[in-house]
Amino acid sequence: MAYPLPKISKRTTNTLVRRTAPLRRTKTTKSSMGEWKPLRLDGPIAFIALAFVLLGLIFTYSSSAFESTSYFQRQLLFDMVGLGVAIFLSQTFDRLLKIKLFKPIYLMYITWGLLVIVLFSREQANVHRWIDLGVFKLQPSEIAKVTLVIYTAHYLDEFSGRLAKNWKLLIKPGLVAGTTLALILAEKDIGTPTLMGGVWLFMMLVAGARLKHFALPAICMSPLVIHQFFFVGYRRERIFSFLNPFATEGSSGYQLVQSFLAVGSGGWFGKGLGNSELKMQYLPAAHTDFIFSIMCEEVGMFVVFIIGGFCWLLIRGVGFAKVAKTHFRGLVIFGLTLTICCQAFFNMAMAIGLLPTKGIALPFFSYGGSSVIMTLAMIGIILNMAAIDNTQNNLREDITNYKNRNK
Numbered sequence: 001m002a003y004p005l006p007k008i009s010k011r012t013t014n015t016l017v018r019r020t021a022p023l024r025r026t027k028t029t030k031s032s033m034g035e036w037k038p039l040r041l042d043g044p045i046a047f048i049a050l051a052f053v054l055l056g057l058i059f060t061y062s063s064s065a066f067e068s069t070s071y072f073q074r075q076l077l078f079d080m081v082g083l084g085v086a087i088f089l090s091q092t093f094d095r096l097l098k099i100k101l102f103k104p105i106y107l108m109y110i111t112w113g114l115l116v117i118v119l120f121s122r123e124q125a126n127v128h129r130w131i132d133l134g135v136f137k138l139q140p141s142e143i144a145k146v147t148l149v150i151y152t153a154h155y156l157d158e159f160s161g162r163l164a165k166n167w168k169l170l171i172k173p174g175l176v177a178g179t180t181l182a183l184i185l186a187e188k189d190i191g192t193p194t195l196m197g198g199v200w201l202f203m204m205l206v207a208g209a210r211l212k213h214f215a216l217p218a219i220c221m222s223p224l225v226i227h228q229f230f231f232v233g234y235r236r237e238r239i240f241s242f243l244n245p246f247a248t249e250g251s252s253g254y255q256l257v258q259s260f261l262a263v264g265s266g267g268w269f270g271k272g273l274g275n276s277e278l279k280m281q282y283l284p285a286a287h288t289d290f291i292f293s294i295m296c297e298e299v300g301m302f303v304v305f306i307i308g309g310f311c312w313l314l315i316r317g318v319g320f321a322k323v324a325k326t327h328f329r330g331l332v333i334f335g336l337t338l339t340i341c342c343q344a345f346f347n348m349a350m351a352i353g354l355l356p357t358k359g360i361a362l363p364f365f366s367y368g369g370s371s372v373i374m375t376l377a378m379i380g381i382i383l384n385m386a387a388i389d390n391t392q393n394n395l396r397e398d399i400t401n402y403k404n405r406n407k
Contacts, residue, residue, distance in 0.1 A: 039091055039387040042320070048313050049086070049379045052364035053079050055306070060367050062274045063294045064287040071287055071367050078369045082376030089380030094388050104154040107147040108176060114140035115183035127188040130370075139370035141184045141192045146374060146381070148180050149335035152200055156207040157328035163208040170204065170213055190228055190235065191358035195346060199338050203331055242356035255290070258283040259351050262293040270300030287367045289359050292351040307348065314341040320386040329385040336378040 057076060064071040089096075096102045114131070118140050121131050130137040155173050156163070163169055177200045181193040205211065230236050237252040245253035245260070262278035265271070276297045279286040286294050295303050317337025324330035340363050347362040349355045361371040 039384065041090055041383045042316070042386050045313065045316055045379065045383060045386070048309050048316075049364070049376065050083075052306075052309065053083065053376070056365040056372075058273070059291055059295055059298075059365055060287055062298060063276065063279050063291055064367065074369070075367055075372070078372045079376075081369075082373040085373060086376040086380035086383070089377055090383040090387070093381050093384040104147070104151040108151050108180070111140065111144050111147045112179065112183065114138070114143065115180070115187075119183070119186055129187050129189060136369055139368075141187065141189060142370040142374040144180050144184060145192070145196055145339050146336070146378060148177060148196060148200065149203070149339065150332060150381075151176060152203050153328050153331035153335060156203065156331055157326065160327045161208060163204070163213075164210055167210075167213045170209060173200075173204070174217065185228070189359070191346070191360040195339070195343055195360065199335055199342065202338060203335050206334060207327070207331065238356050238358075242353070245353065255284055256353060256357055259290055259293040260353060262290075263296040263352055266297040266300045268300050270296070270298045270302065273298050285359075288361060289347070289357075289366065290351055291366050292348050292362050295365075296351075310341050310344045313337065317341075317382060320382070324385065329388065333382050333385050336382050340375060340378055 057072065057079060060075045061069070061072040097104075100106070118131050119128050121128055124130055129141065130139050152173055155176075159169050177197070181197055184193050184196070201214065204214075228235065229239060234252075237248070241248040241251075241253035241256065245256040247253065249257045258278055262276065262283055265278070271277070276286075276294050278297060279294050283290055283293060292303070295306070314337060317333055321330040321334035321337070324333060343360060344363050346355060346358075347360055347366070350357055350360070361368055363375045364372070
């Protein structure tokens with residue numbers, strides 16, 4: 001038996017519409033909350049990075065144009081790729097870490113794989129550091145600088161506050177770091193492991209480890225260090241030529257003496273852009289490891305602004321690391337900032353004879369694809385970690401309320 005449907009009046013219909021309308025608005029609100037919004041990036045760090053990229057292009061052209069403009073053209077391409085990577089990571093790095101492939105331990109596995117592959121690659125300049133991909137030479141040690149910092153920060157975040165009381169927690173990250181540095185050392189590269197080992201040690205100390213915990217490992221590693229520095233022929237020559245470069249001016253001290261001439265001949269105001277004389281086949285690696293010497297020769301004391309830019313980047317990065325809301329983000333910012341700035345100071349100190357000569361690039365400035373792209377990738381990650389918690393506001397509060405915060 002069929003029953004007739006009840007009649008619904010117009011008033012009842014309007015009432016139902018009014019009652020269901022809020023449900024539709026609530027659903028829309030939830031959807032809008034899930035929409036992706038671009039992160040607000042830190043202006044000063046982005047400005048420093050972009051300014052350094054532009055200045056790096058200028059000095060790459062100036063230091064290599066007498067040979068060919070191909071260096072400038074390729075560096076321009078590397079910078080464009082690097083900036084694209086930096087922009088991408090500045091907005092997505094925190095989300096990428098949630099993907100299984102990008103978990104820190106898997107990043108280390110990939111890095112180790114590349115470091116093993118490069119040992120069987122074709123030897124170039126008596127070393128195994130690059131994987132020739134045809135149009136591009138990949139340098140895995142540059143990738144290792146980033147992945148080791150990310151892994152160490154992830155591990156220390158998990159065991160934060162317990163390192164000082166339990167030294168056994170240092171064994172696992174120590175083995176990971178030791179394996180990475182040993183593979184890079186096998187490439188006949190001692191500068192990169194020295195830099196990475198120093199950054200790793202500072203990260204461990206900042207996270208709460210005690211200096212005494214590293215006494216026994218340091219004693220055990222001292223024979224290897226002594227052997228690498230004093231019993232490997234060309235490294236021993238570099239150290240002794242560093243102590244007195246003019247005594248070996250015709251051999252191992254030649255490069256450093258030419259660097260001195262470039263820096264000294266520039267005077268206070270330099271010879272002008274493009275007017276370097278030492279780049280004319282006198283100073284080897286003028287557009288790579290010793291580009292800072294050419295900069296001093298051409299612009300003189302104005303390189304102080306570049307040094308100041310790296311100092312500003314270091315201060316800004318450490319400031320963000322202090323106010324980050326999680327240990328992981330703080331340690332990532334601290335480790336990557338320290339990597340960039342320590343490498344820059346190492347390169348500049350080498351060019352003026354304060355440290356032995358070593359093939360380590362000046363970030364943003366030296367010619368090289370892997371170095372430029374990975375340096376800008378570090379900047380992108382720093383910007384992402386600083387922006388994810390709106391730490392710009394926290395940094396201002398940290399500075400203005402310093403006295404109250406430390407009562």
